[in-house]
Amino acid sequence: MMARTLEPEVMDEPEQARAYANADFEEENQGFVDRFRDFFPEFTEGHVLDIGCGPADIPIRLVRAMPKCRVTGIDASGPMIEIGAEAVRKAGFSHRITLRCERFQSCELADRPDAVISNSLLHHVPNPLQFWYAAKKTAKPGAYVLVMDLLRPESAEEAQAIVDLYAAEEPAILRRDFYHSLLAAFTEDEVAAQLAELNLSRLLIDVPDDRHWIVGGRL
Numbered sequence: 540m541m542a543r544t545l546e547p548e549v550m551d552e553p554e555q556a557r558a559y560a561n562a563d564f565e566e567e568n569q570g571f572v573d574r575f576r577d578f579f580p581e582f583t584e585g586h587v588l589d590i591g592c593g594p595a596d597i598p599i600r601l602v603r604a605m606p607k608c609r610v611t612g613i614d615a616s617g618p619m620i621e622i623g624a625e626a627v628r629k630a631g632f633s634h635r636i637t638l639r640c641e642r643f644q645s646c647e648l649a650d651r652p653d654a655v656i657s658n659s660l661l662h663h664v665p666n667p668l669q670f671w672y673a674a675k676k677t678a679k680p681g682a683y684v685l686v687m688d689l690l691r692p693e694s695a696e697e698a699q700a701i702v703d704l705y706a707a708e709e710p711a712i713l714r715r716d717f718y719h720s721l722l723a724a725f726t727e728d729e730v731a732a733q734l735a736e737l738n739l740s741r742l743l744i745d746v747p748d749d750r751h752w753i754v755g756g757r758l
């Protein structure tokens with residue numbers, strides 16, 4: 540199994556943030572929101588924290604689907620938060636979505652969230668235990684959790700084959716980021732070990748397809 544190769548933590552190049560925001564993640568992002576609702580049908584209202592919210596497409600889809608929820612999205616990238624704030628304003632959800640430009644490692648919310656979500660963030664993070672620790676300490680005890688990210692392939696060749704299969708038509712900058720993200724991602728066993736280390740035994744990991752893992756449950 541190939542070792543992890545880190546990529547830059549924060550996506551703060553304006554061009555990179557724009558390319559990411561303009562990419563078509565509709566299926567993936569709507570799929571994430573649908574999965575949240577399938578996992579937790581009893582969760583219909585409350586405060587949701589999106590860690591590494593990027594251009595805020597998931598928060599917008601979530602509040603649209605769940606009219607009694609509000610979202611705080613945090614991202615350490617200024618350009619991402621600017622793009623996200625504009626999208627939130629255009630979608631008419633400024634009263635239900637708050638975006639904050641900050642690292643999750645130093646995030647403190649007076650209004651502790653009832654749920655924590657995060658998509659495609661963990662592979663950016665050098666020390667993943669900081670992420671699980673932040674989720675645990677920021678949210679209410681018993682909060683709902685849904686976290687999804689890429690799965691690291693066995694080899695660089697396999698990573699390239701995944702990029703060629705799923706992103707053949709995407710711009711070069713996105714293909715480059717996708718490839719590096721795959722190399723920086725975690726394996727199922729590594730994520731399971733992270734959860735065990737932080738005693739997050741009520742969170743379960745699943746591998747829904749050839750390139751993602753998903754963790755869901757209650758804190």
Ligand SMILES: C[S@@+](CC[C@H](N)C(=O)[O-])C[C@H]1O[C@@H](n2cnc3c(N)ncnc32)[C@H](O)[C@@H]1O
Pocket residue numbers: 548549550551564590591592593594595596597613614615616619641642643644657658659660663664
């Ligand atoms: C690949 S994007 C995913 C964005 C969004 N969750 C989505 O699914 O569209 C990962 C985001 O995490 C942000 N990020 C990375 N490290 C972070 C940190 N320590 N704290 C907050 N945000 C971070 C990056 O700036 C980037 O916008």
